[in-house]
Amino acid sequence: xxxxxxxxxxxxxxxxxxxxxxxxxxxxxxxxxxxxxxxxxxxxxxxxxxxxxxxxxxxxxxxxxxxxxxxxxxxxxxxxxxxxxxxxxxxxxxxxxxxxxxxxxxxxxxxxxxxxxxxxxxxxxxxxxxxxxxxxxxxxxxxxxxxxxxxxxxxxxxxxxxxxxxxxxxxxxxxxxxxxxxxxxxxxxxxxxxxxxxxxxxxxxxxxxxxxxxxxxxxxxxxxxxxxxxxxxxxxxxxxxxxxxxxxxxxxxxxxxxxxxxxxxxxxxxxxxxxxxxxxxxxxxxxxxxxxxxxxxxxxxxxxxxxxxxxxxxxxxxxxxxxxxxxxxxxxxxxxxxxxxxxxxxxxxxxxxxxxxxxxxxxxxxx
Amino acid sequence: xxxxxxxxxxxxxxxxxxxxxxxxxxxxxxxxxxxxxxxxxxxxxxxxxxxxxxxxxxxxxxxxxxxxxxxxxxxxxxxxxxxxxxxxxxxxxxxxxxxxxxxxxxxxxxxxxxxxxxxxxxxxxxxxxxxxxxxxxxxxxxxxxxxxxxxxxxxxxxxxxxxxxxxxxxxxxxxxxxxxxxxxxxxxxxxxxxxxxxxxxxxxxxxxxxxxxxxxxxxxxxxxxxxxxxxxxxxxxxxxxxxxxxxxxxxxxxxxxxxxxxxxxxxxxxxxxxxxxxxxxxxxxxxxxxxxxxxxxxxxxxxxxxxxxxxxxxxxxxxxxxxxxxxxxxxxxxxxxxxxxxxxxxxxxxxxxxxxxxxxxxxxxxxxxxxxxxxxxxxxxxxxxxxxxxxxxxxxxxxxxxxxxxxxxxxxxxxxxxxxxxxxxxxxxxxxxxxxxxxxxxxxxxxxxxxxxxxxxxxxxxxxxxxxxxxxxxxxxxxxxxxxxxxxxxxxxxxxxxxxxxxxxxxxxxxxxxxxxxxxxxxxxx
Numbered sequence: 001x002x003x004x005x006x007x008x009x010x011x012x013x014x015x016x017x018x019x020x021x022x023x024x025x026x027x028x029x030x031x032x033x034x035x036x037x038x039x040x041x042x043x044x045x046x047x048x049x050x051x052x053x054x055x056x057x058x059x060x061x062x063x064x065x066x067x068x069x070x071x072x073x074x075x076x077x078x079x080x081x082x083x084x085x086x087x088x089x090x091x092x093x094x095x096x097x098x099x100x101x102x103x104x105x106x107x108x109x110x111x112x113x114x115x116x117x118x119x120x121x122x123x124x125x126x127x128x129x130x131x132x133x134x135x136x137x138x139x140x141x142x143x144x145x146x147x148x149x150x151x152x153x154x155x156x157x158x159x160x161x162x163x164x165x166x167x168x169x170x171x172x173x174x175x176x177x178x179x180x181x182x183x184x185x186x187x188x189x190x191x192x193x194x195x196x197x198x199x200x201x202x203x204x205x206x207x208x209x210x211x212x213x214x215x216x217x218x219x220x221x222x223x224x225x226x227x228x229x230x231x232x233x234x235x236x237x238x239x240x241x242x243x244x245x246x247x248x249x250x251x252x253x254x255x256x257x258x259x260x261x262x263x264x265x266x267x268x269x270x271x272x273x274x275x276x277x278x279x280x281x282x283x284x285x286x287x288x289x290x291x292x293x294x295x296x297x298x299x300x301x302x303x304x305x306x307x308x309x310x311x312x313x314x315x316x317x318x319x320x321x322x323x324x325x326x327x328x329x330x331x332x333x334x335x336x337x338x339x340x341x342x343x344x345x346x347x348x349x350x351x352x353x354x355x356x357x358x359x360x361x362x363x364x365x366x367x
Numbered sequence: 368x369x370x371x372x373x374x375x376x377x378x379x380x381x382x383x384x385x386x387x388x389x390x391x392x393x394x395x396x397x398x399x400x401x402x403x404x405x406x407x408x409x410x411x412x413x414x415x416x417x418x419x420x421x422x423x424x425x426x427x428x429x430x431x432x433x434x435x436x437x438x439x440x441x442x443x444x445x446x447x448x449x450x451x452x453x454x455x456x457x458x459x460x461x462x463x464x465x466x467x468x469x470x471x472x473x474x475x476x477x478x479x480x481x482x483x484x485x486x487x488x489x490x491x492x493x494x495x496x497x498x499x500x501x502x503x504x505x506x507x508x509x510x511x512x513x514x515x516x517x518x519x520x521x522x523x524x525x526x527x528x529x530x531x532x533x534x535x536x537x538x539x540x541x542x543x544x545x546x547x548x549x550x551x552x553x554x555x556x557x558x559x560x561x562x563x564x565x566x567x568x569x570x571x572x573x574x575x576x577x578x579x580x581x582x583x584x585x586x587x588x589x590x591x592x593x594x595x596x597x598x599x600x601x602x603x604x605x606x607x608x609x610x611x612x613x614x615x616x617x618x619x620x621x622x623x624x625x626x627x628x629x630x631x632x633x634x635x636x637x638x639x640x641x642x643x644x645x646x647x648x649x650x651x652x653x654x655x656x657x658x659x660x661x662x663x664x665x666x667x668x669x670x671x672x673x674x675x676x677x678x679x680x681x682x683x684x685x686x687x688x689x690x691x692x693x694x695x696x697x698x699x700x701x702x703x704x705x706x707x708x709x710x711x712x713x714x715x716x717x718x719x720x721x722x723x724x725x726x727x728x729x730x731x732x733x734x735x736x737x738x739x740x741x742x743x744x745x746x747x748x749x750x751x752x753x754x755x756x757x758x759x760x761x762x763x764x765x766x767x768x769x770x771x772x773x774x775x776x777x778x779x780x781x782x783x784x785x786x787x788x789x790x791x792x793x794x795x796x797x798x799x800x801x802x803x804x805x806x807x808x809x810x811x812x813x814x815x816x817x818x819x820x821x822x823x824x825x826x827x828x829x830x831x832x833x834x835x836x837x838x839x840x841x842x843x844x845x846x847x848x849x850x851x852x853x854x855x856x857x858x859x860x861x862x863x864x865x866x867x868x869x870x871x872x873x874x875x876x877x878x879x880x881x882x883x884x885x886x887x888x889x890x891x892x893x
Binding site: 006007008010011109113114117121122125126129130133134137138140141143144145147148264265268269271272275276279283 | 710713714716717718719720723823824825826827828829830832833834836837838840841848850853854855856884885887
């Protein structure tokens with residue numbers, strides 16, 4: 001990791017927001033909920049509480065080792081070999097997530113935006129030129145770019161929302177639990193599965209000022225994310241109603257419906273913010289992946305490691321793209337839930353317990 | 368395997384770099400760098416004169432006059448047309464020829480001191496001891512007096528060479544600001560600064576650089592405001608400059624750049640003393656080169672490209688309006704042709720039907736794809752611009768007529784180019800000049816956006832934008848983020864970035880460049 005780099009709390013919040021936004025709204029709303037789509041709105045505040053509870057073990061671990069990411073914590077507690085295993089586990093998780101995201105992005109792009117394009121023509125310039133360059137430049141560059149990206153995103157989203165205000169129908173918000181609590185629970189499940197941001201925060205700890213209150217930071221991020229999500233989903237549901245529940249990309253669908261003076265529809269502009277988010281998201285994941293691999297002692301070959309990460313992502317996402325990208329299945333998939341529980345809860349708790357035992361042994365030996 | 372390959376690649380790269388030697392750096396070799404190597408003046412006047420006549424052999428502008436002072440042989444030397452001859456006669460020659468030592472003064476040293484302190488009255492008068500200094504000072508407009516039996520020389524600053532008068536710089540005009548701009552002589556430029564900042568903290572440090580040209584280069588800064596580490600970094604870079612000739616500030620600008628291969632410059636330039644004073648007041652350091660009206664400024668942020676002297680002379684609202692206009696103009700200049708190509712080729716549904724039909728009608732009969740039209744027209748415009756700049760003035764009007772006819776009328780009526788493309792080129796040309804300091808990177812970015820749009824529409828544009836954004840966000844200028852105070856965001860500093868707050872607000876707290884959010888000037892350079 002580049003210890004000399006420095007990012008502020010606000011920059012990190014913005015980065016976390018951007019990495020959460022582009023796909024989560026799509027997954028949560030698009031659950032084939034039909035007339036019960038309004039139940040999703042209630043799941044947003046519940047998810048906020050769950051996210052915070054789930055984050056507690058990792059926050060406690062980080063608090064015990066200020067200025068260190070989970071891998072460094074593991075090295076400190078259980079030694080370098082165990083730290084390497086932890087780095088490998090997190091690295092593989094980042095790889096799996098970014099590969100899936102790339103596949104979904106390519107799928108959306110080729111099927112919706114430019115049907116004449118193919119995977120290579122979209123992925124090669126994006127991964128091998130832009131994302132590789134961004135990842136090589138490091139975390140400071142990524143967070144600075146994300147503060148530009150969030151402005152563009154907010155402008156586009158504001159344009160869409162403002163243009164759709166006349167189309168809002170509050171009738172779509174009721175009745176609640178029309179078909180039972182199934183959709184509500186499924187939305188909570190999907191929200192839980194699609195929220196690994198606490199991991200990102202944990203991996204960005206070395207770049208924050210020493211003494212930063214991570215709990216407070218996570219709380220701020222979570223509140224900001226909740227408000228934004230609530231707003232976006234409120235507009236999606238009240239404008240599109242059950243029609244929105246059939247959309248894989250509800251924001252894109254919303255932008256097709258919106259119209260502002262010279263623009264007939266805003267989907268192309270929405271696409272711009274979408275691509276920017278995808279670039280930031282992918283670059284950040286590549287950076288996290290490479291920083292996990294660098295823990296193995298390849299610090300002198302950072303560019304090669306990043307390039308290899310990009311190559312692996314390219315081929316795996318091409319493979320996944322050719323197999324399936326049924327997005328609903330992924331975020332309500334029990335395997336992913338298991339992985340999320342393991343990475344967010346089990347692994348940090350294990351490390352915490354090991355730390356407690358280690359400290360006790362050390363204390364006893366000292367006495 | 369890959370690691371081994373990378374090592375081989377690195378070795379090869381180092382070998383090529385060493386062969387090309389494009390990044391070589393070494394110690395500067397100018398006057399003042401190694402005084403111990405100077406040649407001491409001889410006590411015999413004849414020896415000294417043999418040396419100087421040999422050195423100045425073939426230099427018709429070298430003038431010397433032999434004379435007798437108090438019974439001793441003496442020589443006055445200078446370079447013709449560099450000095451005020453009348454002042455030389457009145458202040459040096461006349462008193463010397465009339466000088467009669469007081470009765471009883473026979474000691475050589477006493478006579479010398481009497482001549483120096485009681486006979487000669489020029490203000491800028493010093494003693495020097497080496498031939499190198501004599502040579503250099505003569506060529507900067509000093510008069511040298513050598514007296515037999517003395518191993519030293521007296522010099523008189525009687526410069527009166529011709530130089531361009533002080534006038535408003537054409538590239539940085541202001542409607543309500545000062546009309547003065549820098550000129551070529553360094554000392555005049557220092558005077559222009561001193562007149563605006565009557566403050567003893569305004570310091571000037573001079574260095575002599577250029578193995579052949581021996582050019583005087585000055586570092587200007589405000590003591591107590593500029594970060595010491597920043598100043599030290601500038602000094603260090605200046606001392607590592609190893610070039611033969613420095614004829615303009617541009618010759619050494621790249622030595623102060625933090626990202627020499629980037630299309631954006633991290634070194635600011637200005638020809639206005641009022642602007643330079645303002646920048647020094649914000650903690651920046653300037654480098655002024657003798658013989659060049661352009662001064663260099665470090666560190667230089669991206670947002671400074673959108674500020675100019677007039678912003679601070681007009682009202683807040685209008686200044687804010689023009690500031691926003693400049694950002695908009697830069698956006699149009701860089702992205703409009705690309706956006707037009709992208710929308711026209713890939714996303715026509717974005718436009719309202721009426722506008723779409725109008726554009727489609729105009730482009731219907733043209734034989735080329737939009738991307739080719741855009742590249743062609745931009746290239747023609749850039750060629751015309753270059754021709755207009757480089758061609759003798761007599762050809763200027765002819766070029767304008769041909770250009771306007773070629774672009775504006777003939778190409779459209781011949782059906783080669785669509786009329787909207789002409790409008791796009793005209794708009795781009797106009798808006799490109801709103802922010803002149805970003806013209807060069809703007810042109811390069813424009814072509815990249817056109818090509819990206821032609822290949823992949825808005826996706827291509829977005830990727831190109833992301834690439835440039837990564838580039839700009841990764842840049843640092845003397846450990847200050849190039850994109851500050853926008854990224855990282857510094858709300859307080861924005862009062863003079865997107866808007867121009869009233870003077871009461873601006874003057875409430877002085878913002879030094881090293882205090883901007885994300886700056887690590889003191890941490891890293893110190």
